[in-house]
Amino acid sequence: MTRYKLTIAYDGTKFHGFQRQKKLRTVQGVLEKALFKMTKGQQVNVFGSGRTDAGVHALGQVIHFDYPGQIPADNMLKAINSLMPLDVLVKKSEIVDENFHARYGVKKKTYMYKVDCGYYTDPFKRFYTGHYPHHLSVDKIQVALKDLIGEHDFSSFAASGGVIENKVRTIYSATAVYNENNNELVFEFTGNGFLYNMVRILVATLLEIGNGRRDVHDFLRLFEVKDRQEARGTAPASGLYLKEVFYQ
Amino acid sequence: MTRYKLTIAYDGTKFHGFQRQKKLRTVQGVLEKALFKMTKGQQVNVFGSGRTDAGVHALGQVIHFDYPGQIPADNMLKAINSLMPLDVLVKKSEIVDENFHARYGVKKKTYMYKVDCGYYTDPFKRFYTGHYPHHLSVDKIQVALKDLIGEHDFSSFAASGGVIENKVRTIYSATAVYNENNNELVFEFTGNGFLYNMVRILVATLLEIGNGRRDVHDFLRLFEVKDRQEARGTAPASGLYLKEVFYQ
Numbered sequence: 345m346t347r348y349k350l351t352i353a354y355d356g357t358k359f360h361g362f363q364r365q366k367k368l369r370t371v372q373g374v375l376e377k378a379l380f381k382m383t384k385g386q387q388v389n390v391f392g393s394g395r396t397d398a399g400v401h402a403l404g405q406v407i408h409f410d411y412p413g414q415i416p417a418d419n420m421l422k423a424i425n426s427l428m429p430l431d432v433l434v435k436k437s438e439i440v441d442e443n444f445h446a447r448y449g450v451k452k453k454t455y456m457y458k459v460d461c462g463y464y465t466d467p468f469k470r471f472y473t474g475h476y477p478h479h480l481s482v483d484k485i486q487v488a489l490k491d492l493i494g495e496h497d498f499s500s501f502a503a504s505g506g507v508i509e510n511k512v513r514t515i516y517s518a519t520a521v522y523n524e525n526n527n528e529l530v531f532e533f534t535g536n537g538f539l540y541n542m543v544r545i546l547v548a549t550l551l552e553i554g555n556g557r558r559d560v561h562d563f564l565r566l567f568e569v570k571d572r573q574e575a576r577g578t579a580p581a582s583g584l585y586l587k588e589v590f591y592q
Numbered sequence: 593m594t595r596y597k598l599t600i601a602y603d604g605t606k607f608h609g610f611q612r613q614k615k616l617r618t619v620q621g622v623l624e625k626a627l628f629k630m631t632k633g634q635q636v637n638v639f640g641s642g643r644t645d646a647g648v649h650a651l652g653q654v655i656h657f658d659y660p661g662q663i664p665a666d667n668m669l670k671a672i673n674s675l676m677p678l679d680v681l682v683k684k685s686e687i688v689d690e691n692f693h694a695r696y697g698v699k700k701k702t703y704m705y706k707v708d709c710g711y712y713t714d715p716f717k718r719f720y721t722g723h724y725p726h727h728l729s730v731d732k733i734q735v736a737l738k739d740l741i742g743e744h745d746f747s748s749f750a751a752s753g754g755v756i757e758n759k760v761r762t763i764y765s766a767t768a769v770y771n772e773n774n775n776e777l778v779f780e781f782t783g784n785g786f787l788y789n790m791v792r793i794l795v796a797t798l799l800e801i802g803n804g805r806r807d808v809h810d811f812l813r814l815f816e817v818k819d820r821q822e823a824r825g826t827a828p829a830s831g832l833y834l835k836e837v838f839y840q
Contacts, residue, residue: 353716354715355715355718433713467679468601
């Protein structure tokens with residue numbers, strides 16, 4: 345058996361998320377189906393760095409699996425790509441030792457969130473951005489982002505349904521860049537871990553701050569109250585991209 | 593009756609082209625359905641500047657129609673947009689006099705064609721570019737584009753099925769810009785008219801020139817021979833955008 349680490353991109357629009365589901369099209373399902381073909385009928389389990397929800401995209405999701413037999417990393421890349429649908433692309437393939445684990449070895453992750461600030465929904469962006477056609481002060485958002493940096497209890501920003509007890513996470517960087525050419529506001533968050541829906545809830549809260557409907561330092565209060573009801577909104581899946589996963 | 597001129601954008605991916613077809617989803621069909629609703633049951637005929645094929649996009653398609661009653665142009669824009677699916681956007685609305693005709697009044701049109709030059713198909717570009725993962729000399733393409741300028745017989749570049757006898761058209765400008773950041777080559781063509789599939793055939797020929805499989809001045813020969821078989825290829829619909837339509 346040889347362990348392979350792959351870095352993959354996918355357009356999440358037509359997937360029911362990353363995780364394998366019976367009868368639904370998922371990224372893990374598509375990958376395992378390809379490996380089943382390559383091994384002529386052996387079940388190969390794919391492990392991802394984490395799940396992504398339906399409609400969420402990836403520019404640099406990382407997976408690993410154990411393959412019966414050894415083929416050069418580059419041949420593995422070509423073989424899998426030849427079996428991938430057009431909405432999944434394997435960008436990089438590496439042979440790693442058996443201590444590497446795509447999920448348990450994660451040190452940091454970077455998520456990107458794209459907001460289309462145009463008045464009307466742009467037909468070409470509807471699956472690839474969240475849409476916020478309201479007043480936004482990017483300055484206020486910049487101030488608020490500073491409050492996110494560091495170690496905090498993100499209980500207010502975790503969707504119910506998660507089973508994780510410890511909701512303390514560390515955010516290393518949180519940025520927003522507004523591009524006036526395409527009227528897009530692009531957020532990036534790098535942290536040691538993210539709770540279920542956390543980025544989408546953070547973005548919804550940041551947009552409310554930018555719109556003036558929340559105090560610029562509302563994050564400080566939300567860390568204290570530890571109450572999901574207080575953060576309310578969840579930005580749409582379509583704007584979210586898993587950009588990069590970092591290991592040791 | 594009041595005549596309205598609308599400028600619209602659409603993502604052509606999920607349309608069976610512009611022109612109304614029974615039981616198939618088309619841009620004209622979607623617009624006429626909205627107007628049918630607004631007029632509480634009157635059939636309003638929509639006239640476009642020209643058809644676009646299945647999968648072809650528009651950034652600035654122009655249409656006109658006669659509406660029973662008069663509402664301010666801006667209200668028309670809001671009313672129609674509120675009835676549009678997310679893949680169609682009305683960008684501009686004007687009241688015009690009865691001499692305006694979206695099709696017969698066209699003076700010039702600009703088409704854009706986007707080519708993704710990456711080795712693998714980018715999951716995010718598959719519906720929005722043509723894909724050409726082969727060697728390309730942009731210099732050769734620039735030389736060839738100059739041969740297109742002016743009045744020529746484009747018989748070699750018209751798909752069979754067209755009924756137009758006169759295949760002489762004038763190209764005012766033809767450009768190609770390569771962007772190394774996203775590895776895209778973007779063509780733009782402005783002319784007084786374009787035959788059926790003409791832009792897609794021109795692009796396929798230009799890519800063969802850039803790849804070195806045709807002489808850089810092959811257009812001069814193709815204008816002479818007037819033979820569709822000689823031009824061969826047709827670039828995919830997904831890369832084509834009707835960018836702008838010009839009137840008097």
